[in-house]
Amino acid sequence: MLSGVSIDRVCRDPHHWWPILTKTPCGVMRMPTETSHRPGDPISDPLSSPLAETLDVAAGVDLHMHSRASDGKLTPTELVDLCHVRGIRHMALTDHDTLDGVAEASERARSLGLKLLPAAELSCQWRGQGIHIVAMLPAGVSEGFTAGLGVLANARKARSREIAHRLEKIGLEDGLARARHEAGSERPLGRPDFAAALVTAGLVPDMPTAFKRYLGAGKRGDVKMHWPELATVVGWIRDSGGVAVIAHPLRYGMTRRKRDLLFTAFIEAGGEAAELVSGYQNPNATFDFARQLHFHGLYGSLGSDFHYPGGALAPGTISPPPRSHVVPVWRHPALADFATGGSAPSVTL
Numbered sequence: 559m560l561s562g563v564s565i566d567r568v569c570r571d572p573h574h575w576w577p578i579l580t581k582t583p584c585g586v587m588r589m590p591t592e593t594s595h596r597p598g599d600p601i602s603d604p605l606s607s608p609l610a611e612t613l614d615v616a617a618g619v620d621l622h623m624h625s626r627a628s629d630g631k632l633t634p635t636e637l638v639d640l641c642h643v644r645g646i647r648h649m650a651l652t653d654h655d656t657l658d659g660v661a662e663a664s665e666r667a668r669s670l671g672l673k674l675l676p677a678a679e680l681s682c683q684w685r686g687q688g689i690h691i692v693a694m695l696p697a698g699v700s701e702g703f704t705a706g707l708g709v710l711a712n713a714r715k716a717r718s719r720e721i722a723h724r725l726e727k728i729g730l731e732d733g734l735a736r737a738r739h740e741a742g743s744e745r746p747l748g749r750p751d752f753a754a755a756l757v758t759a760g761l762v763p764d765m766p767t768a769f770k771r772y773l774g775a776g777k778r779g780d781v782k783m784h785w786p787e788l789a790t791v792v793g794w795i796r797d798s799g800g801v802a803v804i805a806h807p808l809r810y811g812m813t814r815r816k817r818d819l820l821f822t823a824f825i826e827a828g829g830e831a832a833e834l835v836s837g838y839q840n841p842n843a844t845f846d847f848a849r850q851l852h853f854h855g856l857y858g859s860l861g862s863d864f865h866y867p868g869g870a871l872a873p874g875t876i877s878p879p880p881r882s883h884v885v886p887v888w889r890h891p892a893l894a895d896f897a898t899g900g901s902a903p904s905v906t907l
């Protein structure tokens with residue numbers, strides 16, 4: 559076992575899975591390197607293996623990543639290419655509140671022999687707190703789901719208009735157009751786009767100052783979103799024959815007790831899974847969290863929440879999942895096709 563090190567870069571020749579090892583604060587990148595061939599070994603197709611039966615030995619899987627369709631930096635094609643060279647064989651594209659990148663990513667994944675699960679990371683609220691739910695959509699989406707994405711998109715647009723309106727009062731003319739220019743694409747705008755617009759317009763010297771003066775919590779440009787309720791969003795996913803997964807459950811600043819309440823409400827609404835590991839996690843917290851997931855009978859998922867190259871995370875970067883009784887989400891009956899080896903079936907969205 560490669561304890562205490564991370565596989566940070568790999569040889570780009572897809573037939574050489576030699577890792578370059580570098581130490582990181584915690585965690586081991588899980589790659590097929592540990593199970594696949596070394597040069598000189600006979601080559602069975604490394605891209606056709608089914609997913610592992612348990613989370614602790616899972617390799618070559620990342621079920622939470624972003625592309626330029628939301629706030630990621632890579633195009634869907636570039637993301638799939640990066641996954642490919644990093645030895646990911648089963649992936650999910652989980653852009654915020656949109657499926658816009660899925661068709662392009664699916665096509666690329668098919669051409670490279672990767673399994674891609676159509677998905678999105680949906681915003682909602684529970685007891686007034688923002689929660690992210692990964693919608694895994696192996697069977698496509700219902701009309702209700704599509705309408706739901708429309709509701710989320712409108713909420714974001716209304717918020718952007720309101721931020722622009724408020725920033726006009728401090729001298730930012732055409733704030734919406736300027737923020738759009740900074741975004742450089744048609745993706746939904748966020749506060750960082752407005753912060754960049756303030757910098758470009760010369761109203762603040764840098765991004766941190768933009769947040770400190772105008773866009774941070776409680777400031778003029780901090781417009782609250784009115785997200786749909788957790789149960790509503792889970793309903794859209796269930797309608798589509800999909801699996802609802804609570805994203806990064808340890809990142810909401812909740813006590814264990816409060817997470818129990820969240821899980822109870824989530825399960826009542828039809829939710830079935832949560833991310834056991836999201837990126838880097840404290841091993842002790844993960845170990846205890848696995849017990850909590852098992853107690854609630856939730857499936858466990860794994861994902862890096864990768865957004866852009868050059869940061870601490872890359873596709874497939876996760877702390878090692880502990881040995882536990884938590885059942886991998888890919889053993890959910892709806893994901894049976896995804897979990898197997900071989901090429902991906904096409905899904906109509």
Ligand SMILES: [Zn+2]
Nearest residue numbers: 679690805806
């Ligand atoms: Zn999230």
Ligand SMILES: [Zn+2]
Nearest residue numbers: 622624679863
């Ligand atoms: Zn995410």
